[in-house]
Amino acid sequence: MTDIERLPYDVVVIGAGGSGLRAAIEAREAGLRTAVISKSLFGKAHTVMAEGGCAAAMGNANPHDNWQVHFRDTMRGGKFLNNWRMAELHAKEAPDRVWELEAWGAVFDRTPDGKISQRNFGGHEYPRLAHVGDRTGLEMIRTLQQKVVALQQEDARQHGDPEARIKVFAETTVTRLVKDGERIAGAFGYIRASGRFALFEAPTVILATGGIGKTFAVSSNSWEYTGDGHALALLAGANLLNMEFVQFHPTHMVWPLSVRGLLVTESVRGDGGVLRNSEGKRYMFGYVPDVFRAQYAETEEEADRWYTDPDHNRRPPELLPRDEVARSINAEVKAGRGSPRGGVFLDIASRRPAEEILRRLPSMYHQFKELADVDITKEPMEVGPAQHYVMGGVEVDPDSAASSVPGLFAAGEVSGGMHGSNRLGGNSLSDLLVFGRRAGMGAVAYLDSLDEAGGRPAATDAALAAAQAEAIAPLERAGGENPYTVHSEVQQTMSDLVGIIRRESEIKTAIAELEKLRERAVQVSAEGGAAYNPGWHLALDLRNIMLIADCVAQAALERQESRGGHTRDDFPGMSPEWRKVNLIVALDGDRVVLRRQPMKPMRGDLLALFDRGELAKYLTEEELPPAGEEKS
Amino acid sequence: MGEKVTLKIWRGDAGQGELTDYRVEVNEGEVILDVLHRLQATQAGDLAVRWNCKAGKCGSCSMEINGRPRLACMTRMSTFDPAETITLTPMRTFPVIRDLVTDVSFNYAKAREIPSFTPDPSVKLGEFRMQQIDVNRSQEFRKCIECFLCQDTCHVIRDHPENERAFAGPRFLMRIAELEMHPADTADRREIAQDDFGLGYCNITKCCTEVCPESIKITDNALIPMKERVAGRKYDPLVWLGAKIGRRPRHDTPAVPGGKKS
Numbered sequence: 001m002t003d004i005e006r007l008p009y010d011v012v013v014i015g016a017g018g019s020g021l022r023a024a025i026e027a028r029e030a031g032l033r034t035a036v037i038s039k040s041l042f043g044k045a046h047t048v049m050a051e052g053g054c055a056a057a058m059g060n061a062n063p064h065d066n067w068q069v070h071f072r073d074t075m076r077g078g079k080f081l082n083n084w085r086m087a088e089l090h091a092k093e094a095p096d097r098v099w100e101l102e103a104w105g106a107v108f109d110r111t112p113d114g115k116i117s118q119r120n121f122g123g124h125e126y127p128r129l130a131h132v133g134d135r136t137g138l139e140m141i142r143t144l145q146q147k148v149v150a151l152q153q154e155d156a157r158q159h160g161d162p163e164a165r166i167k168v169f170a171e172t173t174v175t176r177l178v179k180d181g182e183r184i185a186g187a188f189g190y191i192r193a194s195g196r197f198a199l200f201e202a203p204t205v206i207l208a209t210g211g212i213g214k215t216f217a218v219s220s221n222s223w224e225y226t227g228d229g230h231a232l233a234l235l236a237g238a239n240l241l242n243m244e245f246v247q248f249h250p251t252h253m254v255w256p257l258s259v260r261g262l263l264v265t266e267s268v269r270g271d272g273g274v275l276r277n278s279e280g281k282r283y284m285f286g287y288v289p290d291v292f293r294a295q296y297a298e299t300e301e302e303a304d305r306w307y308t309d310p311d312h313n314r315r316p317p318e319l320l321p322r323d324e325v326a327r328s329i330n331a332e333v334k335a336g337r338g339s340p341r342g343g344v345f346l347d348i349a350s351r352r353p354a355e356e357i358l359r360r361l362p363s364m365y366h367q368f369k370e371l372a373d374v375d376i377t378k379e380p381m382e383v384g385p386a387q388h389y390v391m392g393g394v395e396v397d398p399d400s401a402a403s404s405v406p407g408l409f410a411a412g413e414v415s416g417g418m419h420g421s422n423r424l425g426g427n428s429l430s431d432l433l434v435f436g437r438r439a440g441m442g443a444v445a446y447l448d449s450l451d452e453a454g455g456r457p458a459a460t461d462a463a464l465a466a467a468q469a470e471a472i473a474p475l476e477r478a479g480g481e482n483p484y485t486v487h488s489e490v491q492q493t494m495s496d497l498v499g500i501i502r503r504e505s506e507i508k509t510a511i512a513e514l515e516k517l518r519e520r521a522v523q524v525s526a527e528g529g530a531a532y533n534p535g536w537h538l539a540l541d542l543r544n545i546m547l548i549a550d551c552v553a554q555a556a557l558e559r560q561e562s563r564g565g566h567t568r569d570d571f572p573g574m575s576p577e578w579r580k581v582n583l584i585v586a587l588d589g590d591r592v593v594l595r596r597q598p599m600k601p602m603r604g605d606l607l608a609l610f611d612r613g614e615l616a617k618y619l620t621e622e623e624l625p626p627a628g629e630e631k632s
Numbered sequence: 633m634g635e636k637v638t639l640k641i642w643r644g645d646a647g648q649g650e651l652t653d654y655r656v657e658v659n660e661g662e663v664i665l666d667v668l669h670r671l672q673a674t675q676a677g678d679l680a681v682r683w684n685c686k687a688g689k690c691g692s693c694s695m696e697i698n699g700r701p702r703l704a705c706m707t708r709m710s711t712f713d714p715a716e717t718i719t720l721t722p723m724r725t726f727p728v729i730r731d732l733v734t735d736v737s738f739n740y741a742k743a744r745e746i747p748s749f750t751p752d753p754s755v756k757l758g759e760f761r762m763q764q765i766d767v768n769r770s771q772e773f774r775k776c777i778e779c780f781l782c783q784d785t786c787h788v789i790r791d792h793p794e795n796e797r798a799f800a801g802p803r804f805l806m807r808i809a810e811l812e813m814h815p816a817d818t819a820d821r822r823e824i825a826q827d828d829f830g831l832g833y834c835n836i837t838k839c840c841t842e843v844c845p846e847s848i849k850i851t852d853n854a855l856i857p858m859k860e861r862v863a864g865r866k867y868d869p870l871v872w873l874g875a876k877i878g879r880r881p882r883h884d885t886p887a888v889p890g891g892k893k894s
Contacts, residue, residue, distance in 0.1 A: 041682070042740060043778055044690040058758070099757040105749030107767050107774055107814065114761035132771065138689065139774060150748035153888045162744055162888075193729050222685040256661020262687050366847075367688065370706055371663075484673035528678025531645070532730040535677030 004188075004464060005198040009035040011443045012187050012202040014174050014229060017045030018137075018432030019412030019439070020208030021144035022097075026440025027206075028151055028166040032447065035200055036148070036168045037189065039209075039224045043145045046210050046222045047432065050137025051265035051363060053119055053129025054433070055426030056094035060111050061118040061127035062310070067091040068609050069125050074427060075610075076291075077123040077321045078391070078420020079564045080579055080618040081242070084602045085398035086418040090427070090434050097433035098130045104150070106143040108132055120270040121425045123321040125295075126310070129426040134265050134363045140429055171532075172198070174228070175540055176467040177205055177236040177408065180457030184236070184407030188459075188467040192537070195530025197468055203456045204443040206401075207233060207410040208436065211390045212246075212548045214541070217488070217495035219387040220252055220263040226541040227548035229414035233394045234547060234592075238403040240585045241395040241416035243548070244555035245565040247423055248500040249388030250325035253381070254343040259371050261386040264346065264364060266425040268381075269318040271360050272307060273348035275329070276380065277337035283344075284317035287328040291574075291617045292320060323422040323564050326385040330500055333384070343384030349377055385500055389428065391419045391565055392555070395584065400442030401435055407446060407457070411439035421564025472530075474539035480525030483539040490517055490542075490549055498553050503569040507557040514550050521546050550592050551585045558583055558594055576620040634659065635714055637667065641679070642721040645730045651719065658709050664720070665693055665704040668732075680731035688845060691779030695732050696721045701781040701843045723784040724791070739780050742800045745828070746807055747885040750819040766815040773810035773854055775846045776803060782840035782850060788833045799830035802840035802850050809854035812861065819885040822865040825858055828887040834859075 011027040013020045016038035027034045038045065057070040070091035075082050102108065102116065108130050109117040118127040132139040152162035159165075174189035178199070186201040209229030213221020230240055251264040269275075277283045285303075288296045296317045297303035303316035318325070329344050339345050348357055354377035358365055361376070368374040368381060393416030394403050401409045412432045419427060450456060474483070497510035521543065526536035561575040562568050582597045607615070607625055615624055637658045640651040656671050668681050683693040686705045693704040698719050712718055726734035751760070782802040788795050800808075808825050811817050825831045838851040848854075865871060 040684045040690070040692060041736070044684045044692050046685070048690045048777075049685050049687060096757060099760075102760050103751060103755070103757060105751075105811075105814070107762075107770050109771075110762055110764040110767060114763055117764075132774070135689070135775065138777065142774060142776075142778075146743075146748060149744055152744060153748060156744070156888050193735070222687075222690070223683060257659065258662040258666045259687075363689070370688070371708070372661075482673070482677065484677065488673070526677060532680040532733055533678045534672060534680060 003197065004468065005196060007035065007198055007200050009033045009200055009202040010447060011035070011204045011206065011440075012037065012200040013206045013208055014187060014232070015039070015045070015208030015210060015412070015414070016042060016168060017047035017208060017210055017412065018140055018144065018429060019436035020045070020206070021141070021148060022433050022436025023206045023208055023409075023411055023440040023443070024166060025144065025147055025151065026437045027443055030440070030444040031165070032444060034166045035202070036166070037172045037174055037187070037200070038168055038170050039173055039228070040171065042168045042170050043141055045141060046224055047137045047141045047429070049220070049222060049263065050140070050429055051134040051263060052121055052267040052270065053131030053136045053426050054094070054098055054140065054429035055121070055124060055128045055424065056098045056130055056430055057091060057128060058095045058098065058116060058118065058130070060115040065126040065128060070094070070128065071606070072609055073124050074424060075420070077424035077427070078422055079574065080420065081563060081599075082420030083398055083417030084606055086435070088606060089398060089438070090418060090431060093434045094430040097430065097437065101140065101143050101433070104143050104147040106139050108139070119267060120319065122266055122269065122319045122325065123424040124426065129270075131267070133359075134267050134361050136429065173537065173540065174200075174232065175471045177232050178459040178463045178467065179236060179405070180459065182406055183457040184405060185457040185459040188464065188471075190471060190530070192532050195533065197471065199459060199464060201459065203450055204407045204409065204446055206439045206443055207394060207408070207414050208412050208439070209414045211413040212552070213387050215491065215494050215545050215549045215552065216387040216499070217491040218252075218261040220249060220261050221387065227544045228541070229410065230393060230551070231544035231547045233403060233405075233408065233410060233414070234551070234585070234587050236405050236408060237587070238405045238408055239395040240551055241392055241582055242421070242555065243390070243392035243551040243585055244559050244583060245391035245421045246387060246552060247322060247389035247391060247565045248326045248385040249322050250329050250385050251346055251383040252386040253368070253372065254339075254384045255341040255382060256372060262367065262371070263388070264381060264383050265361070266322070268346060268348050268361060268364060271348070272351045273346055274316070274318050274351065275325070276345045276347055277332045278339060279337060283332060283337070284320070284325070284328060287324060287331070288317050288320065289324060292324070296320065321422055321424060323567075326500060327567060329383075329385055339382040341382050343382045345380040346383045347380040349379055354378075387495075389413065389423055391421060391423055392416045392552075397442075399438065400445065401439035402442050402446065409439040409442050411435040421566060471540060474524055474526045475530060475533075475536055477523070477525040480523045481520055483524040483526060483535060483542055486517060486521050486524055487538060487542060487545065490514070490545055493517070494549050494552070498556050501567050501569050502556050504557065507553055510553045511550070511557065514546065514553060518546050518550075547592070554592055554594050555583045555585060576618060576623075579618055580620065580623070637709070637712075637714070638717045639667070639671070640717055640719040641732070643679070643731050644728065646728055649728070649731075662709045663705055664697060664707045664709065664718070667709065668704060668720075680729070680733045682733045689777060691777030691845075694723055694779045694781050694784065696723060696784075701784045703779060703781070703845050706845055723780070725784045725786075725789055726780075736780050738796060739778070739783060739801070739803065742804045743807070745800070745887045746804060746811070747819050747821060747824075747888065749811060749814065749817055750885065751816045752818055755816070760816055762815045769813045769853065770810045772848055773806050775848055776806065777846060778803065779845060781843045781845065785839045785843045787837065787839065788830070795830070795833065799833045802834070802855065805829060805831055805834065805858060806848070806850050806854040809858045812858065821884055822862050823884040824887045826862045826866060831855070831858055831862060
């Protein structure tokens with residue numbers, strides 16, 4: 001093992017998107033030596049693809065907004081399965097996190113009085129999303145990147161070395177977390193450009209690896225989204241929570257085939273766009289579920305008045321939470337009222353002047369013009385659902401982002417609980433900032449306790465040798481199957497059988513298929529050498545993809561109800577009994593095992609933010625506050 | 633559907649390499665990156681291609697397509713004659729790592745030298761007030777996805793590595809312009825724009841603007857206005873006199889020396 005480079009740090013952050021960079025900034029500002037491991041180049045993480053905005057109840061666009069309203073919207077969006085403490089922290093802290101970005105150089109769109117502008121989005125009662133046109137994620141990643149650079153400049157002045165206390169390892173992939181007994185001792189991986197192995201020796205690891213989109217065939221997610229952090233956590237002994245909840249965002253390009261799954265931002269609807277079927281009908285009025293009936297308009301006239309007079313009219317049904325809109329598109333297409341290429345029509349051309357569309361949705365205009373020859377200021381877009389986000393993830397302590405493994409933390413999409421069964425648009429970017437920072441703080445506190453207790457954990461040689469052998473195996477194995485073939489079959493299996501609408505027989509078939517695919521996945525081989533070899537990389541990613549696909553399928557089979565991002569054809573109703581249950585997956589040897597875990601009841605003061613009548617739609621009778629004590 | 637196209641792709645590493653011919657299937661609506669992915673999946677599993685979002689948002693898949701700096705994810709196959717041989721080579725200005733992937737660390741080193749956003753420290757969180765009209769210009773520059781195609785095409789450093797020390801390239805001169813035009817920034821980077829980052833090397837041929845996939849008017853809106861600001865600061869006789877008699881600050885916020893590539 002002489003060829004493993006050893007790199008000692010206090011904190012290793014795996015992932016350089018919004019949550020990873022925010023966590024790293026927090027750790028570095030506390031004086032810790034911090035490594036950021038980036039699967040891609042610095043500044044390219046999947047966060048860059050976020051379009052609509054970052055939800056924070058700043059009240060700039062509507063003074064009635066506050067954290068309580070944001071909290072309520074988040075819980076409703078997640079169908080009350082959210083970890084309520086996370087939803088509370090998120091709603092309370094998001095405004096400061098956005099303002100902090102502004103102080104670090106972010107240039108958000110402005111209101112007429114010079115504050116940060118806020119836009120409407122699905123499920124949010126008031127205009128709440130801080131945004132920059134439709135490229136908010138780019139602004140966020142660049143701002144955080146530039147903040148890291150500013151900290152490096154401080155170190156250059158103070159220590160003569162910009163990387164003295166924070167260093168970004170670009171194009172580096174972690175394949176295993178290593179432990180000393182029960183505690184985290186570091187992360188093992190390889191640096192792509194050289195193909196060399198490295199051990200990041202650190203008592204704390206923060207997972208900020210994002211999601212699992214590449215488990216599915218049609219996804220808006222980038223190359224990086226192979227469930228790495230989810231899998232690393234499982235393999236290190238941590239629990240994953242509620243993996244059955246996968247968000248299928250309703251609007252993506254459906255044509256050309258090569259861009260199928262490319263995101264069409266929800267802002268199109270927030271800014272006035274409507275969905276129509278092949279008959280030209282604005283059909284969403286027929287899809288307002290009972291739990292949301294009171295908050296959504298019943299006529300086109302009322303819906304259209306809402307854009308200019310939201311205080312006296314109810315919201316258009318196009319702005320229902322994502323799960324509802326995605327199911328409606330699915331149903332229209334199934335009923336034979338879809339667009340020619342298998343989606344529905346998203347029309348903003350007939351609703352807003354061309355110049356306004358160009359100003360508010362420049363990326364969408366560019367994307368359709370360049371890739372599909374469609375001018376969205378003149379004609380409707382054809383859109384359909386695609387995998388977009390995973391609500392499930394590493395089970396963490398809400399306040400510190402700590403997992404059950406000492407020294408292991410998780411923030412952002414890789415963590416679970418915050419969004420319940422369905423995430424609201426705009427709540428992801430704010431989640432990254434709020435819990436990225438908290439994970440950084442959690443790591444600082446853990447290190448303090450560790451140093452007081454004396455002695456840091458160290459990786460054993462045996463663990464290192466095993467990690468190295470596992471990583472090198474696909475390169476040394478000759479004549480094995482092509483990893484690209486296995487990957488595409490996994491994706492197709494998941495999209496076909498554990499996709500937007502699920503049923504028991506299909507999920508069982510998927511689990512059997514995955515079993516066969518797993519045997520093939522461990523036998524793949526990669527041609528070529530270790531340096532910048534995408535085939536080898538995919539062979540390593542496959543382990544994670546297979547593991548996570550299994551978790552999603554097992555949890556989807558277990559939960560016999562429909563809620564948020566989990567729709568069971570055979571169990572179409574939402575069950576208050578199931579609401580009290582979290583599904584936990586963990587590894588026993590190399591098998592995924594699943595168990596039910598009761599939800600902690602919501603704190604009384606938070607419960608009091610809702611009407612008893614609304615709570616009764618979600619909770620069991622015994623969970624409800626006694627009649628007469630509810631909020632007036 | 634299913635037609636085949638001939639690609640010539642540069643394969644090799646930092647040492648040496650050569651153009652290799654491939655015949656690959658192409659389907660309707662595809663872009664260069666789709667074809668490269670099919671090539672990886674069926675014929676060349678180890679072909680090194682840097683990519684990430686495949687949506688024109690991250691700026692990873694920069695390369696030269698028939699000699700022109702472009703994003704592979706935004707270059708549609710329908711723009712080529714079906715019989716045409718398409719040549720794919722790595723960005724020429726940067727050292728090759730492998731195949732179509734280059735070492736772009738030059739850019740990250742330059743980014744680190746530019747004094748960061750410097751707001752008035754007395755402004756509290758949430759109290760910045762800026763009008764949309766005043767942030768429009770900086771926002772245009774912040775559309776940059778850091779694909780580095782402008783850096784690749786700029787003749788000051790393309791085939792002239794000797795200029796790399798003294799010249800930051802269009803992307804980072806634009807970053808200076810972005811900060812200079814930010815209504816809440818208080819630092820002055822006009823002298824260092826010229827002295828440390830080589831604004832004077834730019835002779836406004838607009839090649840950077842031409843290759844920008846975000847259609848940012850780099851030359852007209854960033855570089856030329858910066859040149860005017862530098863001229864006002866460094867060469868205006870009244871300003872010179874003011875500086876002489878101590879009426880105006882004489883020096884900018886200095887560039888960050890430790891940030892320089894060793």
